[in-house]
Amino acid sequence: GAVVSQHPSRVICKSGTSVKIECRSLDFQATTMFWYRQFPKQSLMLMATSNEGSKATYEQGVEKDKFLINHASLTLSTLTVTSAHPEDSSFYICSARDPAGGRETQYFGPGTRLLVL
Amino acid sequence: GENVGLHLPTLSVQEGDNSIINCAYSNSASDYFIWYKQESGKGPQFIIDIRSNMDKRQGQRVTVLLNKTVKHLSLQIAATQPGDSAVYFCAENIWSSASKIIFGSGTRLSIRP
DSSP states (O other), X not given: XXXXXXXXXXXXXXXTOOEEEEXXXXXSOOSEXXXXXXXXXXXXXXXXXXXXXXXXXXXXXOOTTTEEEEEEETTEEEEEEOSOOGGGOEEEEEEEEOGGGOXXXXXXXXXXXXXXX | OOOOSOOOOEEEEETTSOEEEEEEOOOTTOXXXXXXXXXXXXXXXXXXXXXXXXXXXXXXXXXXXXXXXXXEEEEEESXXXXXXXXXXXXXXXXXXXXXXXXXXXXXXXXXXX
């Protein structure tokens, strides 16, 4: 099946710094990718929809200036957590839509664990 | 709807028994539903899906039931095995200006030997 990768798998950073997380579709081109956040023992919360070549669409309550999304190519979307604080510590998961599988088909990455000290 | 700030309920099942995990969804316009399995520290793994024009779909050892009248989904796992231990999430595909998958509440499945 289709594979989506994330890098890094885990990252620890100091408060106030910025962290970039990459999401790649390895064997298909994804015009649309999605970023989710998951706090411990909770469900996945959709943060934003990343559209190749255009601006991301953010869910209500998600600060677009804090969570910068860039989808510069058909196989790569990046999420940058700017000026990270301890409350941003979470599990960030991306998914990519495979056009060949229909509009609903999404493949999920393995997640990135962010810890902000 | 979106699950915010709720801790996951746990279902404990004897190995070999059948498991039934339930989920309620909120959007009557959702036309596609998915069950995911998530193991600790990993991303969600697709299990089975169902479209809104169906009320039942079977896979290998798993069955999904959809009741649109009460907006209820269930996942049945036959002959539960230790490897089935995980958190299970239902999700719905919401089509507004664009298609997106929204996760519902999760259930932790624990297997007793």
